[in-house]
Structures are given as structure tokens and as C-alpha cells.
Amino acid sequence: MNLSRLIEYASVSIGQGAPQKSDDFSKEGNPFIRAGSLESLTNNGTLDSLEFISDESAKRNKLKLYPADSVVFAKSGMSATKDRVYKLTRSCYVVSHLAVLLPNEKTHPDYLRLVLQRSKPSTLIKDPAYPSISQGDIENFKLPFPPLDDQIRIATVLTRAERLIAKRKEGIKALDELLKSIFLEMFGSGEKWETEKLSGVSEIVSGVTKGKKYADKELFEIPYMRVANVQDGHLILDEIKTIAVTKEEIDRYLLKAGDILLTEGGDPDKLGRGTVWNNEISKCIHQNHIFRVRVNAERINPIYLSTLIGSFYGKKYFLRAAKQTTGIASINSTQLKKFPVIIPPLPLQNKFADIVEKVESIKAKQTQSLAELENLYASLSQRAFKGELDLDRVLVETQDIASLRSRLAT
Structure with missing residues (x-):
């Protein structure tokens, strides 16, 4: 299929600066799309969940209203590397970090969205350290039409x-x-x-430390769980890395079916992130940023406990107990051991x-x-x-x- 310049099939413009006063936003008018809005919008989110701007506020802030069927994507900042492309389903105001494409009479709006998703606007970024795409480069983007x-x-x-x-x-x-x-x-x-501290109904162990020096000890290569592998309620096993450790460390950190894996930190809303290990990989250990919780099976079911930890009850405890700095929250072994486990029959x-x-x-x-x-x-x-x-x-x-x-x- 022959390639053509985008400007031949859509006009290209840039959004405007976001209003700075809280009273510039209201519950009526039209949605205001920020670069961060695209993550939700491209995952079945709705425009109704965004901030709204009234006609009066838009006029005061010199905002342009873009019509339904316009196609937007981030042109600057880290959002420009994400290749999130969205077609407006109603008229919206758009922040200056976004490019806005208005399809002409030769262009189907959904096709424009789809071809941009496929061709990835991020390929136009010249310096990954300072992600930015110029309007001219967007206009000259060669795409199949x-x-x-x-x-x-x-x-x-x-x-x-x-x-x-x-x-x-x-x-x-x-x-x-x-x-x-x-x-x-x-x-x-x-x-x-009744409730009891987690340390009273389980064994809690932090994992192996990477980068250790072993002198002349015999080492064995073995798979290990990283923080990236342990998600909220499930594991991501697309990429499994290995580490060289001693036999004693393998014996100490070897995972068993029914173990609960919990990460020690991350975004505040992801505290208590973890899941139950079911021997997805034979002979696997875990790194030191992951806690292994091995329950007393006579008192606690690991699936129940993992769900309790991941519930509102669990997240509330960890948010209160965690150390938080610049948007990052973490828990240590002491805080985890004090987690109050509710113990039903x-x-x-x-x-x-x-x-x-x-x-x-x-x-x-x-x-x-x-x-x-x-x-x-x-x-x-x-x-x-x-x-x-x-x-x-x-x-x-x-x-x-x-x-x-x-x-x-x-």
C-alpha cells in the first residue's frame, strides 16, 4: 500500500494550555482532555469522568473546542512514548501536550485512529531523553491511506x-x-x-539479595521472582530471570505451593500487592524486595489470606503503616509481621x-x-x-x- 503525508488526509493542530485556577473547572460544559487522560480513555474509560469546562471559562482561557471524530495523541512529555491514540466521541477541549487531527473528506476517523495506533507516533520522537514531536513532523508522517x-x-x-x-x-x-x-x-x-498478628500464623521471609559476592562458594543458576513478576492477584511470567546462588540460599528461599508473595513497595495504591504461588515454575526462589508468607495451614488458608491482604481492609492497614516518600510507599518486615489477620473458621x-x-x-x-x-x-x-x-x-x-x-x- 502506498504511503501518503498525513497532512493530505487530516489537518493538524495543537491543544491549548490547561487553566490554572480550580474555579475554571465545573460540572457542566465540555470535557477537558489532559495527556494523562489518554490511559483511561484508551482502556474503555469515558469522557464523563474528566474535568469539565464551561463556555464562559473556555472563552476566558482562550480554549478551542474540537469536534467529535477528532483524533488525539500525546506529542510531548513521557506520554508521547505511550502511543495512546483516541478518537473524540463528543466535542472536547484539549491540553497543549496533545496533537489534534481533524480528518478531511477523504479520511474515515476510525481508520485514522487505527492506522496511527499501528504506525506509532512515538517513532517521530528525535530525542528519547526529551520526548517531543513537532507539528511539522506529524504533518509529514507517512502513512498508508x-x-x-x-x-x-x-x-x-x-x-x-x-x-x-x-x-x-x-x-x-x-x-x-x-x-x-x-x-x-x-x-x-x-x-x-478474633485477629492475630501475621507473624503468629505464618513464617515471613525476605528473599535473596542480588549482587552479592560469594568468594569461592559453589553457585547454582536458578529462576527467581522479581517485583515485576508479582502483580495484584496474579503473576506475570513473560520474562523469567535467573540468579546464581548457593545451595543453602536455594533451600532457604525455595518457593512452595501455597506461599503468598508480597511486594515491599511501589505506588501507594498498590501496597499489599501480591498473589498465591502455585508452583508455576519448578525450583524458583524470590528476590529481597518480595516477602514470602508461608501460612500455618491448620489455621489459615493462603487464598483467603491473600484476598484479605489485597482487600480494602488490607490496603487500609498498609497505607497507614507504610513509609511514604515522593509518591512511593514501602513496608518493611516488621510492619508486615504486625498485620492483623482476621481468623474466621x-x-x-x-x-x-x-x-x-x-x-x-x-x-x-x-x-x-x-x-x-x-x-x-x-x-x-x-x-x-x-x-x-x-x-x-x-x-x-x-x-x-x-x-x-x-x-x-x-
């Missing part, structure tokens, strides 16, 4: 795939919310049960764990389906922008094409 009818068909195929992916993600999120609801229903605030804990395992089984199938859909989308996208899709097989209502042509012409 087939005839409008083909754009419509490509956009139809890819947006259908996007909707399927979004629906699958919503299903997975609903399962997570279901478990939270069941936990609250079964255990409530926990006031009717073990059969009730086990009943909850059984429910979790059933829901997680459904979730695993949904996650696998999501991965397949995302792979399909990537394949369709690659073929579409190379001109390799048989677009004659894409069903688009004739009136839909006529309606779009009419809308673009006005």
Missing part, C-alpha cells in the same frame, strides 16, 4: 475485533468484582472473629478458596480467549495496513457508507 471505501471496510473489521476484545476484558473484570463481592458477603468486616476459609478456584478456572479460559482475540487483531491489523485483506468480503451496509460520506463532506 487507501480509498475511503477501503478505509471504511478496514475500520469495520478492526473495530469489530476491538469490541470483542473489550467485551472479553469486561468479562474478566466482572469475575474479579464477583470474587470481591463474595469475599465481603462471606466475611464482612470480620468484627465477629478454617472450613469457611476453605469454602471461599474453593469458590476462588472455580472462578479462576473460568477466568483462565476467558484470559486464553482474550489472548487469542488479541493475536487475531494483531494479524488482521498487520494484513489490513499492508493491503493484504480481501476487503470485498467485508460486509458494510451501503447506507452506512453513504451516511459517512455525507458526514465527512459537511
Whole structure:
């Protein structure tokens, strides 16, 4: 497919500076999009959740109102490296860190969004240390633009795939919310049960320290869990690193099924981040920024405890107990050991764990389906922008094409 300059298919402008006074914002008017807004908006967030600016405030601050179907992405700051591209669904005001593209009569707005997502505006950044993209470079960005009818068909195929992916993600999120609801229903605030310090019902161990000097000791290479691997309620195992340690350290830090892994710090809202280890990797240890909690199985079910730690109850404790500096919060072993564990009857804990395992089984199938859909989308996208899709097989209502042509012409 031949490449054309973006300016031939859309006008390019830049947003305006954000108002500085709190009373410039209100609950009426039109949404104001900041660079940070794009993370939410490109993940099924809504414009209704943003700040709003009234007509009067916009006039006072000399803001321009951009129409629905304009396409925006970050052109400066670290957000410019993220390649988040969003099509406005209603008229909005836009911050100066964003580029705003207004499609002309030759361009389908969704196609423009999709081709930019695929081609990545961040490739225009000249100095990664100071991410910025000039208006001229955006205007001269070479992109594939087939005839409008083909754009419509490509956009139809890819947006259908996007909707399927979004629906699958919503299903997975609903399962997570279901478990939270069941936990609250079964255990409530926990006031009717005793509490005990975490150190009284478990063994808590910090992991191996990287970069140690071992002199002449025999070392063994073994996989280990890093902070990046341990997420809230799940593990990310795409990249597993290894470390050379002694046999004694392997014996001390070796993970066992049922161990709870907890990170020691990060963003305040992620305190208490962790999950249960299920021998996903044979013979694996953990680094020193991760705590391993091994419960007394006669009193505590690890799935119950992991959920309690990750609940509002757990996060409230860690936020109160954590050391916080410049947006980073961390907990130490002493604070973790003092965590007050609510101890319901073990059969009730086990009943909850059984429910979790059933829901997680459904979730695993949904996650696998999501991965397949995302792979399909990537394949369709690659073929579409190379001109390799048989677009004659894409069903688009004739009136839909006529309606779009009419809308673009006005």
C-alpha cells in the first residue's frame, strides 16, 4: 500500500494550555482532555469522568473546542512514548501536550485512529531523553491511506475485533468484582472473629539479595521472582530471570505451593500487592524486595489470606503503616509481621478458596480467549495496513457508507 503525508488526509493542530485556577473547572460544559487522560480513555474509560469546562471559562482561557471524530495523541512529555491514540466521541477541549487531527473528506476517523495506533507516533520522537514531536513532523508522517471505501471496510473489521476484545476484558473484570463481592458477603468486616498478628500464623521471609559476592562458594543458576513478576492477584511470567546462588540460599528461599508473595513497595495504591504461588515454575526462589508468607495451614488458608491482604481492609492497614516518600510507599518486615489477620473458621476459609478456584478456572479460559482475540487483531491489523485483506468480503451496509460520506463532506 502506498504511503501518503498525513497532512493530505487530516489537518493538524495543537491543544491549548490547561487553566490554572480550580474555579475554571465545573460540572457542566465540555470535557477537558489532559495527556494523562489518554490511559483511561484508551482502556474503555469515558469522557464523563474528566474535568469539565464551561463556555464562559473556555472563552476566558482562550480554549478551542474540537469536534467529535477528532483524533488525539500525546506529542510531548513521557506520554508521547505511550502511543495512546483516541478518537473524540463528543466535542472536547484539549491540553497543549496533545496533537489534534481533524480528518478531511477523504479520511474515515476510525481508520485514522487505527492506522496511527499501528504506525506509532512515538517513532517521530528525535530525542528519547526529551520526548517531543513537532507539528511539522506529524504533518509529514507517512502513512498508508487507501480509498475511503477501503478505509471504511478496514475500520469495520478492526473495530469489530476491538469490541470483542473489550467485551472479553469486561468479562474478566466482572469475575474479579464477583470474587470481591463474595469475599465481603462471606466475611464482612470480620468484627465477629478474633485477629492475630501475621507473624503468629505464618513464617515471613525476605528473599535473596542480588549482587552479592560469594568468594569461592559453589553457585547454582536458578529462576527467581522479581517485583515485576508479582502483580495484584496474579503473576506475570513473560520474562523469567535467573540468579546464581548457593545451595543453602536455594533451600532457604525455595518457593512452595501455597506461599503468598508480597511486594515491599511501589505506588501507594498498590501496597499489599501480591498473589498465591502455585508452583508455576519448578525450583524458583524470590528476590529481597518480595516477602514470602508461608501460612500455618491448620489455621489459615493462603487464598483467603491473600484476598484479605489485597482487600480494602488490607490496603487500609498498609497505607497507614507504610513509609511514604515522593509518591512511593514501602513496608518493611516488621510492619508486615504486625498485620492483623482476621481468623474466621478454617472450613469457611476453605469454602471461599474453593469458590476462588472455580472462578479462576473460568477466568483462565476467558484470559486464553482474550489472548487469542488479541493475536487475531494483531494479524488482521498487520494484513489490513499492508493491503493484504480481501476487503470485498467485508460486509458494510451501503447506507452506512453513504451516511459517512455525507458526514465527512459537511
